[in-house]
Amino acid sequence: MREPAWAADTPDRPRVAYLVHDLGDAAVRRRADLIRAGGAEPVIAGFFRGATAPAHIGDTRPVILGMTRDGALMARVLSVLRHILRPARIQQAIRGAPVILARNLEMLVLAAVLRKQGQRLVYECLDIHRLLLGNGPASRILHAIEAMAMRHVDLVVVSAPAFRDAYFRHRRHWAGPIELVENQVQSSTAELPPPSHVPNGPPWQIGWFGMLRCRRTLDLLKSLVAHSEGRIEVVIAGKPSLDIFPDLPGELDGLDGLRFVGSYTAADLPVLYGQVHFAWAIDFFEEGLNSAWLLPNRLYESIAYGAVPIAFSGIATGTWLSKHGAGVRVQDPESDLLPLLSTPTLPDYAQLREACAQVPRAAVLMDAERQRAIALKILGAA
Secondary structure (H helix, E strand, O other): OOOOOOOOOOOOOOEEEEEEOOOOOHHHHHHHHHHHHOOOEEEEEEEEOOOOOOOOEOOEOOEEEEEOOOOOHHHHHHHHHHHHHOOHHHHHHHOOOOEEEEEOHHHHHHHHHHOOOOOEEEEEEOOOOHHHHOOOHHHHHHHHHHHHHHOOOOEEEEOOHHHHHHHHHHHOOOOOOEEEOOOOEEOOHHHOOOOOOOOOOOOEEEEEEEEEOOHHHHHHHHHHHHOOOOOEEEEEEEEEOOOOOOOHHHHHOOOOOEEEOOOOOHHHHHHHHHOOOEEEOOOOOOOOOHHHHOOOHHHHHHHHOOOEEEEEOOOHHHHHHHHHOOOEEEOOHHHHHHHHHHOOOHHHHHHHHHHHHOOOHHHHEEOHHHHHHHHHHHHOOO
């Protein structure tokens, strides 16, 4: 097991202090792996959500800053203030690191206040909180805090073009460099298994995988299953947001056609997507705001592993699929999906899957060369 990076003597590998708001997010390990691809050593520090903090992220032992909860914005603000006033733990992580990578706004504030002169600061923004898109008193306070922190930022990393164009350029008038790093599968074509031969439908299997934070999605999937007369089934996997789903397994218990298989790792993705025909890539969370701009992990994962994504037309996900001529794109999921999934024949589905197979691998996979290029941008070496 690798020793904590702040205790290790790694003169040939510069450290990147990676500050995260949720240590349990699977994307944290992916970003740590990417940092290593650029020849640096990540020092991970952050908060955790849920009952226990992860003891390790990959082979790195994180610095635990405390527990927070989904949706509890004020509690998270107080946690940030506490670490500004009592900074010993976070200084343990950032001391001696030439680069600080701060994931989301609360960690950016910590980094901006506690960084030393000359430390490079990179802001990784993968979600835009609804308050940042408002004009009320609370929104104006957040705008001022964000503007203060952004004065120290050397590079912004975003996961979707709309975050760059609609938010940072248009709304925040940020003129500094922005690096687009989509949520592609960190792999190479050679490492991907061939798509599995999912059993013929019906029943058509829909997979809802990832961060499970959308009540409307679950209610819609329940309705689809209930009205499908056995033609639609749903497999759910990932990390439920406890403020939305305090007991997701209990809620699904006894419901025919819906099953929750628990959390998963990146190694489980081929099996997860290999057992479903379609992947749910619709997110009503903060509908019309963040959800209209983001390009979720499941968009890239589903195509990489052979499932057909279902998405809204007219927003970023649907536009991406339309560009590549792939996926099922709907205007109104409530009215469109049940008749659509009640009628497809095997040849129809085979055509949908073939269209996904024709999407260029470079659009869904991030190969080692691209990972290294991004890491060097974060390090300021490119």
